[in-house]
Amino acid sequence: MKQGNRFWAWLVFGVGTTYFVLPLVATFEFSLRKRRGEYSFDAYRSVFGDPNFQATFTYSVVVAVFTILLGVLLVVPTAYWIRLRLPHLRPVVEFITLLPLVIPAIVIVFGYIRMFGSNSALPFLATARGADALLVIGYAVLALPYMYRAVDTGLRTIDVRTLTEAAQILGAGWTIIIARIILPNVLIAVLSGAFLSFAIVIGEFTMASLLNRPAFGPYLQNIGANSAYEPSALALISFAITWGCMSLIQILSRFAPRSANRPN
């Protein structure tokens, strides 16, 4: 490679890194200045000590887990069936799963409130549990584009039809086929979809706030409006969580089983 090229490549890389890292460093620096005249972790201590932090964070983690379960139960059989029996519908389904990227969450949630209000036929919003369930459903929709893509990509690496037929002729029914053959072979893909879902759910504000749920997103917003140093600490904590999820996906994909259908 020519010397000049290399210089420009490094320059672009440097500018990009600065653009990305500088705000983080600045935020981190600021979050350490709660105590006058010296650096300290006081802001973090106060965040972790806040019972509201613990409650909302736990709530969001539980919601995330249910979102992932719902997403897997919905997406794995659907993507599998589309690949197996209805391949001509794939473009249509792919388009539908992309809709949540185009339709703002606020539109979806207002739709929910109108559809499932206390006076409707399906009064999800009449009880707290119902609202929780609706939140999970809403999050599953928001995570759909990521979940579907991840699972569909995973299914592409195995010969779905032949493996299904091989299992069928050995006497297996659909439950066994999905649970013992299909799911294990796309597990890594499912996990990466799951971590993406988790990252989305943990910091989500719009739906949680409008459905009036005690989630982590609205808590972040509330703290941000009412104190100085804690929001910076929280921003970094959220960032670390999201980043941790992404790294886990990377690590897990190293362990992806090599497929018999792609002999080395």
Add this chain to the structure above:
Amino acid sequence: MAEPFLSIQQVQKAFGATTVVQDFNLDVEPGEFVSFLGPSGCGKTTVLRMVAGFEEPSAGKILVAGKDITRLKPNQRNVGMVFQAYALFPNLTVAQNIGFGLKVAGMPKADADRRVAEMLDLIKLPQMGDRYPYQLSGGQQQRIALARAIAPKPKLLLLDEPLSALDAKVRVSLREEIRSIQKKLGITTVFVTHDQEEALSISDRIAVMYGGKAEQVGTPFEIYNRPATKFVANFVGTLNVLEGTVTDAASGKVRVNSQEVSLQGKLNGSKSGDTLSLALRPEAISLGRHPGRDSSLSGEITEVHFLGSVIRVRVGIGGSTVSLDTFNSPASPPPAVGEKAEISFSSGDMLVLH
């Protein structure tokens, strides 16, 4: 003939408007090894998949041991199948793959383990139980696939071009292994291939298929030596075809390139003046006149290929070319291109193609 074990009766299959299998009939005896042989797209896989239950016939019936299974689901048929693309479960070990059908059937673990070990011995891979499919060669994977198919003791074994993804050497050794295991277990087997040598070497009987129909069903010997149709004659083995004109139907005289041969009793129904396609296998022709060979034609040598123990010679006779093989003999030099030559054969070996 004994009571057939597998009976395919007037089966048809259409995908939309195109009929890909028509009027397919075949009876397979218990313990028999039958091959479907035919060119790509002739419907071999489709028939096999109907027997397995992956496709439903548009018409006709399929019986196993006298019981109509036409509408049963694949997982209710107790049939073993080996696929072209190995199709081992990548997430399971070799032993788990072989034991899959046993586990699904609810066999107690100790019995299943014993059966898996037995199968690993049978395919001569006793140490491989703990490996994963990606750690095995193609030939090993296909042997595992065979073991997995026969572990639950199926009534019927179906193999769809199980060897076509393997290299030539492995292909030959594995086909012999499949045949010997099949004989040992006495399991009724249908084997799909488009490789005629494969079909001829391991089958009890062959169904030669073309355009969704069985053109001829017979032993390898019958298929090769007495092909029923032009297609079978051309598809199986190498064939020299000569055009001939019937000059005297009563005495069986046929003119080939202004030379006459006598085909008494083989013309069934042809009249004088008819044009016939006459065919000869290379091994039925010799160079020069030989005692016991009642017919001969003369021509000119156009090509000589020295292949070691065998010399393949091509002789031009009028507008046609005939291939024949002679053995190499160190004592005499091979024939040369351009020499005049005479070929001889028994008129009894000549096939009249209809």
